[in-house]
Amino acid sequence: MAPKRILSGMRPTGKLHLGNLHGALGNWVDLQNSGKYDCFYFVADWHALTSEYSSTKEIRDNISSMVIDWLSVGLDPQKCTLFVQSAIKEHAELFLLLSMITPLAWLERNPTYKEMKAELVSKDLSTFGFLGYPVLQAADIIMYKAYGVPVGVDQLPHVELTREIARRFNFLYAEIFPIPEPLLTGVPKLLGTDGRKMSKSYDNSIYISDRGSVLLQKISSMFTDPQRVKKSDPGNPEICNVFTFQNLYSEPETVKEIDANCRCAAIGCTDCKKILARRIAEVLKPVHERMDYYLKNPDEIREIIAEGNKKATKIARQTMGEVRAAVKI
DSSP: OOOEEEEEEEOOSSOOBHHHIIIIIHHHHHHHHHSSEEEEEEEOHHHHHHHHTTOOTTHHHHHHHHHHHHHHHTOOTTTEEEEEGGGOTHHHHHHHHHHHHSOHHHHHTOHHHHHHHHHOTTSOOOSHHHHTHHHHHHHHHHHTTOSEEEEOGGGHHHHHHHHHHHHHHHHHTOSOSOOOEEEEOOOOOOBOTTSSBOOGGGTOOOBTTOOHHHHHHHHHTOOOOTTOOSTTSOOOGGGOHHHHHHHHHSOHHHHHHHHHHHHTTSSOHHHHHHHHHHHHHHHHHHHHHHHHHHHTOHHHHHHHHHHHHHHHHHHHHHHHHHHHHHHTO
16 A cells, blocks of 8 residues: 655744654654655745744745754655645645635634734734634645644644535535544653743744754753752652653663652752753754754755655645636636
8 A cells, every 4th residue: 555645844933942853853753764654744934924924034044944954853855755835836726715615713713823812922913814824724734635644632623624624625516635634643741941831932942953052051041840949959850841851862761860869859950951961962963963964065955845846746736636627717
């Protein structure tokens, strides 16, 4: 049997951080390497406009830097297709057609819409594009007749809305689109250095590209157990964000030792952070080596994107031929 196609995307709103790595990218790499799936991963630059429409000057540069991050952590253009959303104009056409059949109430009840409006209070998000971005997202997914969409549990409403839109199109016109399945992934809860959600807007992120003194300084500033004021106070690793990172980066024996020593105050937070900084630097060393290579070879990045765009365009044009015939327009 041919591998089942899956699709996912990411907005180019800035450098990627460790939350992105463990929340999405690591899973993308695993799916790519499993041999079970035909993986399509795209740069969602039109989606970036939903919140960054008044400041677009960085989006183009962010596209290249984000693809470099993807390749650096292990995405392989020989095993997956990497493309840029805005290069495939068919996405806009399908978005337009789907917007004609999507009930307004479906969009207004989207929980992420309400959450992002509340979170990004500094931006005016009272636009049609922001309200309607789930329709564009649906177009992105069903354009490639994706079997599945890798998501965390918080993104399930998006996939469900895509499923509803696909069903409605199939009912009104013709059975063209498979109904995509959510591929649930476990997402570790990684907080930023200040204990809040890791986000560029909070200036609390540890970026995949961070290294050396920058990495050490950020880890040194991380919030730990709030009830542990002095080194002599026993700590509780279960509520410490640094320990959450230790579980991801340090060897099991080291994690076990830190857990025991923290609880009896045999190790202080400063020493624990130094151990973590060294370990993250070790794990990310091959990532940074690949990153340095691609930064020195921008033509190779452009070629990878161009090849991915070409492959995606071929599929999108075929899909839209079927859609136009079904809609009779």
